[in-house]
Structures are given as structure tokens and as C-alpha cells.
Amino acid sequence: MSTPAIEILGLTKDFPVGFWRKRMRRSLDNLTFQVEEGEVFGFLGPNGAGKTTTMKLLMGLIFPTSGTARVRGRSIDDVQMHREIGYLPEQPYFYDYLTARELLDYYARFSNYSKAERRERVGRFLERVGLAAAGNVQLRKFSKGMLQRAGIAQAILHDPAVVILDEPMSGLDPVGRREVRDIILDLKKQGRTVFFSTHILSDAEMLCDRVAVLAGGKLQGVGAPGEIVSMKAHAMEILFEAREGRALPAALAKNATRIGGRCRVEVPEEALYGALEQLRNCEARILSVSPVHPTLEDYFFRLVGSPATSRGLEEISR
Amino acid sequence: MNATVGPVAINTFREAVRDRVLYNLVLFALLMIGAAILVGEISIGIERLVIINLGLSAISIFGLVMAIFIGVGLVYKEIEKRTLYSLLAKPIRRWQFLVGKFAGLLLTLGVNTIFMTLGLAAALVYVGGHFVRSDASILVAIYFILLEFALVTALAMFFSCFSSPMLSTLFTLGIYITGVFADDIHGIGEFTKNPAVLAITRTLYYLVPNFHNFNAIDTVAHGGAIPFSLVWQNTLYAALYIALLLVAGSAVFSGRNLK
Numbered sequence: 001m002s003t004p005a006i007e008i009l010g011l012t013k014d015f016p017v018g019f020w021r022k023r024m025r026r027s028l029d030n031l032t033f034q035v036e037e038g039e040v041f042g043f044l045g046p047n048g049a050g051k052t053t054t055m056k057l058l059m060g061l062i063f064p065t066s067g068t069a070r071v072r073g074r075s076i077d078d079v080q081m082h083r084e085i086g087y088l089p090e091q092p093y094f095y096d097y098l099t100a101r102e103l104l105d106y107y108a109r110f111s112n113y114s115k116a117e118r119r120e121r122v123g124r125f126l127e128r129v130g131l132a133a134a135g136n137v138q139l140r141k142f143s144k145g146m147l148q149r150a151g152i153a154q155a156i157l158h159d160p161a162v163v164i165l166d167e168p169m170s171g172l173d174p175v176g177r178r179e180v181r182d183i184i185l186d187l188k189k190q191g192r193t194v195f196f197s198t199h200i201l202s203d204a205e206m207l208c209d210r211v212a213v214l215a216g217g218k219l220q221g222v223g224a225p226g227e228i229v230s231m232k233a234h235a236m237e238i239l240f241e242a243r244e245g246r247a248l249p250a251a252l253a254k255n256a257t258r259i260g261g262r263c264r265v266e267v268p269e270e271a272l273y274g275a276l277e278q279l280r281n282c283e284a285r286i287l288s289v290s291p292v293h294p295t296l297e298d299y300f301f302r303l304v305g306s307p308a309t310s311r312g313l314e315e316i317s318r
Numbered sequence: 319m320n321a322t323v324g325p326v327a328i329n330t331f332r333e334a335v336r337d338r339v340l341y342n343l344v345l346f347a348l349l350m351i352g353a354a355i356l357v358g359e360i361s362i363g364i365e366r367l368v369i370i371n372l373g374l375s376a377i378s379i380f381g382l383v384m385a386i387f388i389g390v391g392l393v394y395k396e397i398e399k400r401t402l403y404s405l406l407a408k409p410i411r412r413w414q415f416l417v418g419k420f421a422g423l424l425l426t427l428g429v430n431t432i433f434m435t436l437g438l439a440a441a442l443v444y445v446g447g448h449f450v451r452s453d454a455s456i457l458v459a460i461y462f463i464l465l466e467f468a469l470v471t472a473l474a475m476f477f478s479c480f481s482s483p484m485l486s487t488l489f490t491l492g493i494y495i496t497g498v499f500a501d502d503i504h505g506i507g508e509f510t511k512n513p514a515v516l517a518i519t520r521t522l523y524y525l526v527p528n529f530h531n532f533n534a535i536d537t538v539a540h541g542g543a544i545p546f547s548l549v550w551q552n553t554l555y556a557a558l559y560i561a562l563l564l565v566a567g568s569a570v571f572s573g574r575n576l577k
């Protein structure tokens with residue numbers, strides 16, 4: 001069995017709170033899961049769920065209260081691990097007195113490239129994130145979206161095997177989001193592992209081989225989007241045209257939504273045939289009948305809205 | 319080590335240059351020109367003494383202000399602005415970052431001092447017409463000032479590893495002033511003969527770097543020579559203190575959670 005790209009083993013993080021910093025607040029609670037090589041793995045959760053904390057722990061920016069993690073078999077304490085990893089922080093901010101080209105050149109120096117290699121690589125990656133024309137502009141003149149692109153470029157500049165992106169779509173317009181999606185898919189094609197957090201669930205559904213959902217610092221589920229969200233239809237959707245002058249039965253009329261000249265109604269699966277019979281009796285024209293599957297978004301909101309997870313962070317006394 | 323410390327140092331220097339830190343040189347140049355003209359008018363026979371005194375004092379004050387005010391923000395700013403996040407994601411250890419920042423500010427102060435030294439030399443030529451052999455000791459005094467800058471930078475950076483710029487400035491200034499008067503503080507303890515006061519003044523004397531040792535301005539202004547033994551003693555003294563401060567700062571910073 002191959003070594004997982006990322007292996008998180010019981011990671012727990014408490015932060016001190018209060019004036020005397022004696023009380024502790026648990027931000028992450030015994031998190032355990034792994035990301036396999038070559039996967040695009042989505043990390044989902046509401047604000048304060050612990051996504052950024054997890055990523056910062058992986059990058060060694062903060063230290064775990066207990067538990068550990070490994071990237072491609074190397075401990076997160078090992079500085080050499082960083083050669084195999086690229087990281088985009090949430091809402092990245094860079095040295096604003098540098099140009100994009102200088103910034104990438106600066107970061108490339110830590111990967112021991114020669115001057116010629118650096119020049120070639122920086123040019124190639126600026127092109128790749130759509131910043132070739134702005135390469136010589138100081139970062140203080142960059143928009144949020146451009147900074148995000150520069151951030152992605154610095155994260156993948158040294159061809160890391162594992163790319164960790166904290167909210168990579170944040171602050172981007174639809175075109176920018178599409179470009180980032182393309183970059184992620186491109187990285188996957190090259191066999192790289194991408195671990196990214198996002199609030200945009202449609203992106204996660206579209207891109208991810210697997211996702212993990214985190215809420216209140218606790219892992220709620222890991223699996224393929226289709227596994228996490230039960231594929232069993234939770235309702236049936238009927239699309240029909242009502243006949244002029246014929247009233248719909250009260251139960252259906254109450255739940256139906258009129259869209260243009262058509263009506264849409266959702267009924268439980270067991271009530272489908274009864275509803276169709278009622279529609280036939282009032283001479284409605286049935287256009288389609290289709291199952292309604294819950295989306296990742298439905299799952300996410302159901303989870304976040306549940307009392308167990310919406311309680312959020314747990315405070316523990318020392 | 320060079321592959322990681324060097325880029326950080328160069329970037330720190332570049333930041334100082336682009337933030338127009340070296341604009342202080344313009345002020346220094348104006349001060350030197352003004353002083354040279356004024357001294358030429360009002361001083362008879364002591365022009366060189368006044369210019370050397372004024373020039374070296376200005377080099378020292380300008381540099382110290384830079385060392386403290388930039389030094390206390392070097393680490394803090396990177397944490398506050400979160401520029402450190404992307405950097406520490408690269409294969410660089412936290413102590414290497416700290417040493418790089420230290421070297422970068424030292425490079426800035428060094429370049430600044432070279433230009434100010436040239437300004438002082440120009441003012442001396444203006445009032446004296448030529449250099450004399452004893453002027454070489456001015457360079458030794460400037461070397462001592464540079465050692466002082468390095469020590470103050472290390473102090474400022476040490477405090478900035480765990481406190482805010484405001485507190486770091488207060489701590490650094492407090493230690494610097496105590497260090498300048500270290501001999502006097504020691505003397506007060508001896509004079510009072512009070513065991514408690516003596517214990518406090520002795521602790522301060524041995525704990526705080528003795529900045530008085532680095533002040534050779536009066537000696538060189540009066541044409542005096544600086545013994546070679548003082549050069550290596552001061553060098554060793556500063557190097558040990560700086561190493562100690564950087565190691566302590568690295569130990570604190572390496573265990574710090576970045577918010």
C-alpha cells in the first residue's frame with residue numbers, strides 16, 4: 001500500500017483565551033483522516049470549523065496540542081517536508097514593495113534553482129496564472145484576485161507533489177474561479193495531490209475525488225461527494241402544464257410552484273403515483289418526473305444547522 | 319544556510335531601500351554641509367574636532383534610530399501582515415528567517431553608515447583641506463558604532479519575537495540607556511555601600527550590554543589613538559551578546575504559534 005500524501009493522526013488544537021489566557025478553547029478535536037496520492041481532496045466547513053487551523057498545523061505555522069501529521073511519510077516537524085509541499089494561505093498578503101516577478105523569484109531561491117532556471121520558471125508560472133502582463137507591477141497595485149493568482153503561482157512554482165490551498169477561490173470573479181479550477185484539474189492530471197478548503201460547494205462537487213466535512217472542530221464525514229451524500233432520492237419532482245379552467249387538487253396546488261406556463265411540485269416518493277393520478281384526473285399534461293437527490297450543499301447545511309455542530313467551539317478549563 | 323538566510327537578508331535590505339529608509343541620508347548630508355559652513359565661520363582651530371564630534375554623533379544617532387525602529391518591526395510586521403505564512407511554507411527554519419532579517423537590517427545600516435562616513439569625510443576635507451594619519455582612528459570609531467548598531471538590532475529583534483513594537487521599543491531603549499550608563503550605575507552601587515542597591519546595580523552591570531565601551535567619539539575627535547586590544551575585545555563582546563540574543567530569540571520564535 002502506498003504512503004498517503006497527507007496523513008492526519010488525532011490532531012487536536014487548543015487556544016488560550018481570556019485576559020489571563022488560562023482558559024483553553026478547543027479549535028480542533030482529534031482530527032484523523034488521510035488524503036491519498038493524486039487525489040483532489042476538498043475540505044469543507046463553515047467559518048470557524050477549524051479548516052485553516054488544520055492547514056496551519058500542517059504547515060508548521062502553529063503547533064498541535066496533541067496528535068501529529070505526516071506529508072508523504074515525513075513528519076510536519078521536518079523542514080525538508082516543505083520541499084514537497086506548496087501552500088496558499090487564506091487571503092494571501094505578500095511583500096507589496098516587490099513586483100510579482102520579484103516575489104516569485106524570491107520564493108524560487110529557496111528551492112535552489114539557478115538564476116536561469118528561476119527566470120524561466122517565474123515567467124512560465126506568471127503565464128500560467130494569467131499574470132504575465134502584470135509581472136513587473138508592484139504587488140501594492142494588485143487587486144485581490146491578482147494577489148490570489150500570485151499566491152497560487154508561488155504555491156506551485158517549485159512543482160510540489162502536494163498542494164495545499166486555503167480558500168483558493170476566495171475573492172475571484174467567475175473567470176478567475178474557472179481558471180483556478182483549471183489549474184487544480186491540471187495539477188491532478190500531472191499526478192499531484194491537491195488539498196483545498198472551500199465554501200463554494202459546487203466547486204468541491206465538481207473537482208473533488210473525496211471531501212471531508214468539518215464543523216465545530218470535529219470531523220463530520222469523509223468520502224466521495226456521492227458517498228457522503230446519500231444517492232437515494234429524497235423526493236420526486238413532477239413538471240406539468242395545468243389545463244386551462246381546471247383547478248388543481250388543493251394538496252398539490254399548495255405545494256406547486258408556477259414557472260412561466262409550467263408548474264413544478266415535489267412529492268415524497270411513496271406519494272408519487274397518487275399525485276400523478278390526481279394530475280391525470282384534472283387533465284394536466286405531465287412533462288417530466290425525476291428523482292431529487294440531495295446535493296453536497298444540502299448535506300452541508302443540514303450538518304451545520306444541526307444543534308450538535310452549530311454549538312461550535314468547545315471551551316475547556318485548564 | 320546561505321541559500322535560505324541570504325535571500326531573506328537581501329529582501330529585508332530591498333524593503334528598507336524601497337520604503338525610502340535611506341532618505342535619512344539626505345538629512346545627514348544637509349546637517350554636515352550646514353555644520354561645515356557654520357563651523358568654518360565660528361570656530362577657530364577646533365573645526366576638525368567639532369566636525370568629527372558632530373559627524374560621528376549624527377552617524378550614531380541616525381543609525382540607532384533606524385536599528386531600533388526598524389528592528390522592532392522586522393518580525394512583528396511579517397506576522398501581522400501574514401507575509402511570513404508563505405515564506406515559512408518554504409524549506410526555511412524559523413531561526414534562519416530571524417538571522418536573515420538581522421543580516422538584512424545590518425546590511426541596510428552598513429550601507430547607510432558608509433554613505434554617512436563619506437559625508438563626514440567630505441565635511442572634514444572642506445574644513446581641513448586634507449586628511450591626517452590620526453584620521454584613520456575615525457574609521458575605528460565608526461566600526462565601534464556599527465558594532466553598537468548590530469547589538470541594538472539584535473536586542474530589538476529579540477524583544478520583537480514575543481512583544482509588540484511599542485513594548486519592544488521601550489525595552490530596547492531602556493536597555494540601551496542603562497547600557498550607556500552601565501559604569502555610572504555600577505559606581506552608584508559601590509558609592510551607596512547598601513548591599514541591596516549594590517546587588518541590583520551589579521546585576522544590571524553584568525546583565526545589560528555595556529554600550530559605553532563602544533563610544534570612542536571623544537577619543538578620536540581629540541586625535542587620540544584606539545588600542546588594538548579594545549578593537550578585538552569589543553568585537554568579541556558584541557559577537558557573544560548578539561549570538562546569545564539571536565539564539566534566545568530563535569528559541570522563543572521557534573515555539574511561537576503564528577496567529
